[in-house]
Amino acid sequence: MKENKKENAKVYWKENIRYVLILLSIWFAVSYGAGILFKDVLNNFKIGGFKVGFWFAQQGSMYVFVILIFVYVRLMNKLDKKYGYDA
Structure with a gap:
């Protein structure tokens, strides 16, 4: 159970960083x-x-x-739901 939670956190973080890099590339x-x-x-x-x-x-x-800030918020809300981090 604990191992699965760690793996989910790792995948969640990778997706988060990918979103950040894409959005910052657009802004650049x-x-x-x-x-x-x-x-x-x-x-x-x-x-x-x-x-x-x-x-x-x-x-x-x-x-x-x-605009990219609002896009990021929306993406992160979806990501939180996907991995069960929404409260």
Whole structure:
């Protein structure tokens, strides 16, 4: 019984870390990629009068980060239920 609980905790932790790495990769791609690497291409378009590359560098990456927080909460709630850690 105790061994099964340890194995569940190990698998739970691996899935948690996988979620974190995927979500942080998305945030990195948006903040670094859209705000710095692809800035010149994105600046050909405008949102609210501002160039899209500038917008992503100044505000877009923050919005994406907040959205990813909510995605992470939802994923973790499902993961908690899956492994019996929901209270």
